[in-house]
Amino acid sequence: MTSEGTERERRWRLVLGAAADESCGRPTGADATMDGALAALYDGAAGDDGDDGGRRGAGLGASAPRVARWLGDIREYFPSTVVQVLQADAIERLNLTRLLLEPEMLAAVEPDVHLVGTLLSLNRVMPDRTKEIARQVVRRVVDELERRVAQQTRAAVAGALHRAARIERPRHADVDWDRTIRANLRHYQPGLRTVIPERLVGYGRRTSALRREVILCVDQSGSMAASVVYSGVFAAVLASMRSLRTSLVVFDTAVVDLTERLSDPVEVLFGTQLGGGTDINRAVAYCQGLVTRPRDSILVLVSDLYEGGVRAELLRRVAALVEAGVQVVVLLALSDEGAPAYDHDNAAALAALGVPAFACTPDAFPELMAAAIERRDLRTFAERLAQG
Structure with missing residues (x-):
């Protein structure tokens, strides 16, 4: 052989x-x-008798x-x-x-993401002598995830914020000539062999002022463990950007606001409680109260949509947010595993309201946030993601 x-x-x-x-x-x-x-x-x-059957x-x-x-x-x-x-x-x-x-x-x-999810589910019963080692394990995974996603996320979001600040009457130094020419091609003058722009497109000046409000609302039921881990890391990265006001809300049948812990993603994760029921309506109601500038706000709901609360009220709340101008997107999972099990009826009902619901890998999340900031059609983004 x-x-x-x-x-x-x-x-x-x-x-x-x-x-x-x-x-x-x-x-x-x-x-x-x-x-x-x-x-x-x-x-x-x-x-038990010692016979191992061969x-x-x-x-x-x-x-x-x-x-x-x-x-x-x-x-x-x-x-x-x-x-x-x-x-x-x-x-x-x-x-x-x-x-x-x-x-x-x-x-x-x-250590890996799934082990972190298991440890978080044991957090409340973990003896004190184990907790310090558990924190070390979680920090190793979180540090690695941050190295993996932080730079790409900040670059994508910063670029989207800058593009979203384009103005229609820019100063000469702020004119985006490439986009201006493309926007005025119909005004090409063959005799002069040039384009005479009727509309100038430019960038607004860079500023550290608040540009967007981002709310991550994360289902912490047991099936969402990996999504909870990634959501916590991404929330911490987004919170480090001065042009964003980032909030992180986790929920089961209760709602917990972890925004004050975002300076340390390990503390964020140990503030979660994996397992339990699900009341999405209650969580969305809380997030609705966080919105102060609807047209500059993005609500990312990370959930498999198995609702234990009042479904009709949930749909009314989401419809009101969309009507007010909030960019709402549902991630059925934020993990490497691909398409999850989810409530298809609720996903279809949200889609009818103009809210796309799809699974997203961590590598695609920065581009998703960029698309949301620029208010691009997220249904197109979801279709492209599904096609690989």
Whole structure:
């Protein structure tokens, strides 16, 4: 068999597990350790009588030392992206959430957005000796996310604010000649071989004055964990821009305003309470009270739209906001996972009011905010996003 064929057989053996021993052979060396780590997660636990039905030491049980060894093995033999998937599967399949309350376990895991979401859901029951390590884990993830999104977000938003400040009677130094020529092409004079502009387009002078009000209203039900993490980071980045007044509101059946914590996104995240019910109407009512300049305001509702409150009143409130001139957009998810489960009836009802509802990846969020600031048609943006 060629080396390529041998490698393919080796990979299939790791995928299929012990059932493929006869056809692919038993793994040895590092492959045996990798196979054991995968079997512990995906082959199920051995029976209480010690008979494992032919499976080799499958299952992690609730043994902290065994989980710690397993975490060490997967970090040694698999790339970090795979480690994160294995950890998430272990938490879901083997109910290892309780062990994350142990400082030793928490220090051993590979931090990522989903782990942060799990830790936030445990925040209220986490012992004091674990909370400091949990904060360190969350800060590592938040710092990495900020490095990933901050520069792009500030550049996109600042550019949009500047473009939105174009004026129709600019001073000579402020004329945007490219846009002016394009706006006046119908006035081209063939005899003079030039365009005679009837309307000048220019930029307003740069200013640090408040230009837009941005309100992020975020559903903190359990299914929205990743969206809560990203929303908190983006809110902190937007709050650092002097031309914006940024508010962050999170909700389940209660509403909490976290705006005063936006200087530290870790504090923002620990101010959330993942899980519980959902009252979108109540949250939108609170956000409605924050709007002071409707035509300069953007309300971003991050929710899967499963409403536990009064649906008819919610739709009336959204309609009133749109009528007043508020730019309203619904993000069914703000995460890397793609299209989420959501309430299609509520999404359709909002679309009928002119409010688009779609999932958005973190990488696309800066462009979304730029489009909202410039009051572009967000339905076109959503369609383009859906097409990839």
